[in-house]
Amino acid sequence: MHLTDDQLNEYLDNESSERAQIVSHIASCTDCAARLTALQTLFAELDSLPELELTHSLAARFTAQGQLPPQLPRWLTLTATLQAALALIVLAAAAPFVMNLLPVIETPSLTEIFLQMQSQWLTLYNTITNYQLPVLPSFPPLQIPTLTLSLTLAGASLLWLVGNGLLLRKQIK
Amino acid sequence: MTAPTDRDLIVRARRGDGDAFSELVTRYQTNVFNVCYRILHERGEAEDLAQETFLRAYHRLEQFDLEREFGPWVRRVAANLCLNRLESQKVTAPLDEERDADESQRPEKQVEVRERSEQVRGALASLPTRYRVVVELRHYQEMSYDEIAAELKLPVSDVKSHLFRARKLLAEKLHAPD
Numbered sequence: 001m002h003l004t005d006d007q008l009n010e011y012l013d014n015e016s017s018e019r020a021q022i023v024s025h026i027a028s029c030t031d032c033a034a035r036l037t038a039l040q041t042l043f044a045e046l047d048s049l050p051e052l053e054l055t056h057s058l059a060a061r062f063t064a065q066g067q068l069p070p071q072l073p074r075w076l077t078l079t080a081t082l083q084a085a086l087a088l089i090v091l092a093a094a095a096p097f098v099m100n101l102l103p104v105i106e107t108p109s110l111t112e113i114f115l116q117m118q119s120q121w122l123t124l125y126n127t128i129t130n131y132q133l134p135v136l137p138s139f140p141p142l143q144i145p146t147l148t149l150s151l152t153l154a155g156a157s158l159l160w161l162v163g164n165g166l167l168l169r170k171q172i173k
Numbered sequence: 174m175t176a177p178t179d180r181d182l183i184v185r186a187r188r189g190d191g192d193a194f195s196e197l198v199t200r201y202q203t204n205v206f207n208v209c210y211r212i213l214h215e216r217g218e219a220e221d222l223a224q225e226t227f228l229r230a231y232h233r234l235e236q237f238d239l240e241r242e243f244g245p246w247v248r249r250v251a252a253n254l255c256l257n258r259l260e261s262q263k264v265t266a267p268l269d270e271e272r273d274a275d276e277s278q279r280p281e282k283q284v285e286v287r288e289r290s291e292q293v294r295g296a297l298a299s300l301p302t303r304y305r306v307v308v309e310l311r312h313y314q315e316m317s318y319d320e321i322a323a324e325l326k327l328p329v330s331d332v333k334s335h336l337f338r339a340r341k342l343l344a345e346k347l348h349a350p351d
Contacts, residue, residue, distance in 0.1 A: 009337045013311065015318055042344050046312045049293050050286070051207045055216075058206075058224050059198035062191050062231075077235075 003032045008039055179243040187234050194234075198227050201244055205251045211309050212255040214298040222258060226251040245314070252306075252314055256325070259302055296346040304339035311336055 003025055010016040026033045108116075177185075177196070185193035205226050209219035230237075230247050237246060297305060310316045310324060321336075322329045 005337055005341070006333065009333070009340065013318070013336075038344065038348065039340065042340060042347065043312070045289070045293050045347065046297075046308070046343075049211075050290055051203050052210055052216075054202060054206050054220065054223070056220075057199065058202045058220075058227060059195040061224070062195040062198055062227070 002029065003035075005035075008032070008036055012036070012039055012043060180239055183234060183237060183239065183243065186231065194227075194231055197243065201247050202227070204244060204248055208248050208251040208309065208313065209255050211297060211313060212252065212306060213258065214294075214305075218258075222254050223251065226254055229254065248314055252309060253324075256306060259306070292347060293343075296343050299346065300339055300342060304335050304342070307332060307335040308339050308343075 003022060007016065007018070007022060011019060011022045016022060026036055177193075179197065179200070182193040182197045186197065202223060206219055206223040209222040209226070210216065213219050213222065226247065230250050233250070237243070297308065300308065306325070307321060310321045311318075316324065318329050318332050318336075321327075321332045325332065327335075
């Protein structure tokens with residue numbers, strides 16, 4: 001009885017659990033030995049297939065970029081992901097309790113907001129229309145004798161003239 | 174002065190050093206592009222996906238275990254992106270003419286190798302998508318049956334079935350008598 005194709009394939013793939021029997025059989029069976037040789041030839045042809053050349057280098061793209069963004073350590077990425085996931089879980093779990101703790105906020109209706117604005121506007125209008133200017137305190141009338149006033153004005157004029165004369169002395173010369 | 178190791182470059186790239194990541198891209202871009210090309214069989218799309226692979230790899234660099242090798246990891250990222258692309262659309266573009274990288278042989282040998290490579294690529298391209306993906310993961314990503322099953326969310330029996338049928342189809346195309 002000859003070896004099956006499966007047995008020969010598994011033998012050459014080093015996946016056979018009956019290697020000793022196969023080797024023994026091949027040693028005594030020329031048909032199976034020939035089939036094994038044909039299969040080995042195919043293996044050799046596949047394995048020796050020359051590699052094709054690229055038409056352009058793929059490295060240029062990375063060289064042109066110079067400095068690439070550095071890689072974050074895996075533990076850091078994992079930790080950040082875990083933290084984010086944990087935060088979401090805690091948030092979801094805590095949400096019902098937080099909702100109970102929050103005071104109930106009553107939002108007024110649009111009509112109420114409108115009435116409130118109207119009331120404030122009327123108050124402002126009344127304040128403006130009823131506004132009265134404050135009365136300033138009256139000062140006692142100033143009584144200066146005419147002679148004193150004339151002498152004071154004459155003295156001031158004289159001082160002004162003398163002062164200007166001193167200031168413009170250089171230009172006059 | 175010795176070249177920096179992948180590990181050094183990854184550590185620098187994590188700090189945002191574009192030149193360090195660019196060096197990693199230079200080292201693995203051909204590998205990654207070929208993963209994409211073997212799965213998608215369309216050069217433009219494969220180049221786009223290869224570029225996207227490195228962008229994705231950069232953004233996942235912090236998750237990369239420095240004890241592992243960068244090459245298999247980034248190839249796996251590429252394979253995943255291609256699988257997602259295949260799931261979102263059907264890629265039916267024909268295999269275009271390509272130039273092989275191996276040019277270290279005599280001209281007549283080069284022609285022979287190139288022709289055979291084209292035949293192998295043509296045979297791979299003709300496979301149903303699910304078969305092609307399993308071949309990629311097993312032969313080029315060196316994943317076990319269990320790993321492929323987990324990756325594709327398929328039972329191991331389906332993985333084996335797809336893989337063995339794919340090989341049978343390839344053998345029929347490549348080893349058929351003229």
